[in-house]
Amino acid sequence: xETEKRLKKSVINLYGLPSFGFQLFVxxxxxxxAAFLTxxxxxxxxxxGTVLLITSIxxxxxxxxxxxxxxxxxxxxxxxxxxxxxxxxxxxxFFVLQFSKIGSPTMNAIIITVGFVVSHLIWNxxxxxxxxxxxxxxTVREERIAMSTNRGMFNSLGAIAFSLIGMKMILALGxxxxxxxxYTLTVxxxxxxxIACYFSLFFMTKDYAFHGTSAQTGKPAExxxxxxxxxxxxxxxPLMGLMLGELGRYLGRFVIFGLAFYYFKYVVNNxxxxxxxxxxxxxVTFVGALIANPLAKKFGERNVYILSLSIFIVGLLAVWAxxxxxxxFMIIMFIAYLGYGMPxxxxxVMYSSTVDYGEWKTGKNARGFIMSLISFPIKTAIxxxxVxxxxxxxxxxxxxxxxxxxVLVESIKNGLTLIPAIIMLAGLxxxxxxxxxxxxxxxxxxxxxxxxxx
Numbered sequence: 001x002e003t004e005k006r007l008k009k010s011v012i013n014l015y016g017l018p019s020f021g022f023q024l025f026v027x028x029x030x031x032x033x034a035a036f037l038t039x040x041x042x043x044x045x046x047x048x049g050t051v052l053l054i055t056s057i058x059x060x061x062x063x064x065x066x067x068x069x070x071x072x073x074x075x076x077x078x079x080x081x082x083x084x085x086x087x088x089x090x091x092x093x094f095f096v097l098q099f100s101k102i103g104s105p106t107m108n109a110i111i112i113t114v115g116f117v118v119s120h121l122i123w124n125x126x127x128x129x130x131x132x133x134x135x136x137x138x139t140v141r142e143e144r145i146a147m148s149t150n151r152g153m154f155n156s157l158g159a160i161a162f163s164l165i166g167m168k169m170i171l172a173l174g175x176x177x178x179x180x181x182x183y184t185l186t187v188x189x190x191x192x193x194x195i196a197c198y199f200s201l202f203f204m205t206k207d208y209a210f211h212g213t214s215a216q217t218g219k220p221a222e223x224x225x226x227x228x229x230x231x232x233x234x235x236x237x238p239l240m241g242l243m244l245g246e247l248g249r250y251l252g253r254f255v256i257f258g259l260a261f262y263y264f265k266y267v268v269n270n271x272x273x274x275x276x277x278x279x280x281x282x283x284v285t286f287v288g289a290l291i292a293n294p295l296a297k298k299f300g301e302r303n304v305y306i307l308s309l310s311i312f313i314v315g316l317l318a319v320w321a322x323x324x325x326x327x328x329f330m331i332i333m334f335i336a337y338l339g340y341g342m343p344x345x346x347x348x349v350m351y352s353s354t355v356d357y358g359e360w361k362t363g364k365n366a367r368g369f370i371m372s373l374i375s376f377p378i379k380t381a382i383x384x385x386x387v388x389x390x391x392x393x394x395x396x397x398x399x400x401x402x403x404x405x406x407v408l409v410e411s412i413k414n415g416l417t418l419i420p421a422i423i424m425l426a427g428l429x430x431x432x433x434x435x436x437x438x439x440x441x442x443x444x445x446x447x448x449x450x451x452x453x454x
Contacts, residue, residue, distance in 0.1 A: 248427015288341020
């Protein structure tokens with residue numbers, strides 16, 4: 001293992017750049033995949049349901065699979081860094097198929113499904129490779145925090161950029177053609193931007209390619225058996241606590257996002273302001289990432305995470321308990337949402353600390369596998385949120401464009417505030433009781449690991 005150099009400022013400040021490209025690229029699916037299937041590819045509803053079910057299952061299965069493949073790979077440009085070069089072009093290529101209109105409906109459904117399944121496996125690997133660099137390039141806690149929060153800021157900027165230009169690009173590029181073409185061309189353009197962002201970090205990190213890896217890359221490394229990797233979860237309470245805490249945080253957020261449309265349409269009768277609301281939340285997430293860096297360095301990542309999520313929960317309960325118009329609703333939600341933005345920026349550095357915990361506990365480093373698990377709570381939350389939202393609407397007897405009944409208004413309000421608050425509170429308990437890593441305990445573990453290696 002070569003001696004570590006302190007990171008260049010440019011690497012710390014632009015570590016998050018790939019996340020900007022990734023958000024710009026992936027938000028196409030987040031916002032418009034279902035709409036593309038029904039309204040542009042014009043697939044029958046039965047086929048749409050099948051495509052969404054198959055792709056959701058693979059989306060979850062690919063997370064641990066990608067971690068295993070990353071952990072077992074060892075290309076010549078660095079164990080984790082190589083994927084920044086190799087992965088994005090192939091993911092972009094298959095993602096284009098996911099937004100294409102080719103052949104009969106059945107043939108098109110197959111092409112879209114293959115595009116989804118292949119692109120997601122590849123991007124799960126290079127996404128994990130990128131976040132693994134946070135802990136492989138440096139053991140210095142302050143550098144890790146700076147890179148993690150920097151990634152949070154670039155994430156938000158990518159989401160803001162997409163919300164401003166996404167639909168405009170789709171409409172402009174599809175004008176005078178089959179409207180589906182607008183989607184395909186937008187995916188090609190955002191794919192090129194994403195590839196450029198990953199390539200930029202690849203070239204910047206040349207000096208740190210082999211940090212944190214035991215073998216010079218390109219040669220066979222000691223491969224960790226899959227059983228050993230899975231054992232890393234079981235023997236690592238901070239990792240389990242963080243994954244369950246993050247599941248609560250993401251699930252709460254996705255339920256809020258999913259019900260926002262119904263809230264503005266049926267509760268406050270003002271659908272036009274939803275754009276301001278969604279863009280505002282992305283801006284608040286950026287601000288949260290900005291202030292998370294100094295706060296985490298001063299008070300510790302765990303403490304800032306716990307305090308932030310508590311603010312979010314209190315804000316949601318305030319909206320639930322107090323009568324509000326849409327202006328006061330948005331003001332309180334923006335303040336509360338800082339409590340989502342700060343933990344969002346600290347996730348990578350907290351997962352990095354669980355890698356050190358796992359190595360300290362077992363003597364084995366499963367960095368690639370553990371860092372890939374950062375996606376697991378997100379994918380699981382996406383699946384579960386659909387069940388929760390459907391349950392809330394069905395329970396209120398919802399029918400499209402119905403007149404808002406008191407039962408519907410109450411159900412939507414509870415679904416947007418009380419239910420996410422309870423889900424997040426459960427997640428917060430897992431963090432409090434299982435994620436006990438502090439700056440002091442991390443430094444102690446790192447020095448013991450270094451002593452063993454010496």
